[in-house]
Amino acid sequence: MSEKITISFTVNGENETREAAVGQTLLSFIRDDLHLTGTKSGCEIGECGACTVLLNGKPVNSCLVLAIELNGKELLTIEGLSKNGELDKLQQEFIDHAAFQCGYCTPGMIMSAKALLERKPDPNDEDINEALSGNLCRCGAYQEIRAAIKDAAKK
């Protein structure tokens, strides 16, 4: 078992102090220690985007970040989007457009889209393609995903 280090961070608005193993990825820490299983594990080599989370507001592949690098940072996962039982507008638009089939890529897609709308409130197709360049949907719901993001941007 590898050594553990105490880290302090913010997750979905809450301050936390936990122990993280030195050899652990952020993805494993989120799922296995924080029990936030909305963040999905896919390829684990940074190619699929299912594990996308926002670290200090920027989308990253959590499989390519060490858990201990979370120290002093702000983490936002898919669980942090809804407020008081009300879905984020992106989540609602994904449902309204049926922008998924199996849904496995959806949390990662929404986190990438969330960061996109923060930096570009009115994105065009090119902006969306760029922002989601690392999020793969093997069901092929890309058209609906793009439409959902555009409609969310209007709200």
Place this chain on the structure above:
Amino acid sequence: MLSYEYVKTGNLQEVFKLLESREHVYPLAGGTDLIVGMRGGKFAPELILDLKDIEELKELREDKKGITIGALVTLNEICLFKPVLDNIPILSEGCHSVGSYMIRNRATIAGNICNASPAADTSAPLYCLDAVVNIIGSDGTRSVRVDEFFTGPGKNALKKGELVQSITVLKPYPEGRGIYFKASRTGSVDLATVGVAVQSWGERVKVAIGAVAPTPVRALSVENAVNEYGEKDWSKAAALVNNDISPITDLRASREYRYHIVEVLVRRGLEKTMGV
């Protein structure tokens, strides 16, 4: 779970000591190659040295010398840095070709060249720009040209105990257009099957190619034909690229396909940068 020691320090002298303290010490900047490599068994670090607190590696600036990019600057930061976009947009294209938007939020240009893949997307643009790699170690600093930095697949010119501090593109900047073509199996994330950078400097041209030899290479036969012999038939000039490359067959493409696609992309690059 992976097993190694982890140290994060803001003190460069301590970093130099630690780099020499064991056989397998890996510096961590973006980590996008390191973590994949550890999981795949390519790297087995005894110690990971997190560099992200070291101020000396964070600079991103333009001054009278040129543009300097610190080892901790991410690829997305480079893509958006105005002096890069205004003066050397070919480098922005190369950076933008790496991985995906999320990868580029972590990955660094120093990591891209230290990993020394012959397919590194930033390499061909850096070769065209005659970039300089600034190296720092306990004995002081030294600088090498980027084509001297790549020494083989996965091998670079760093000695034990040294780090890349930054990369500099010196003035004068190229007067003319630059373009980077990446041929790959998918629109994003995949490594380059080949990468072709073409940069015009007035009437002259520089051409560099990735993933066709043990290191990125300059296409000197093509450059000579255009620059010294005034070749204006871009098809003829591009055909000479076969003298400059020695591609292999791997999972991304066959040797024959690489010969073919490189010639096509060099011709297109010449057309786009030198005029039809």
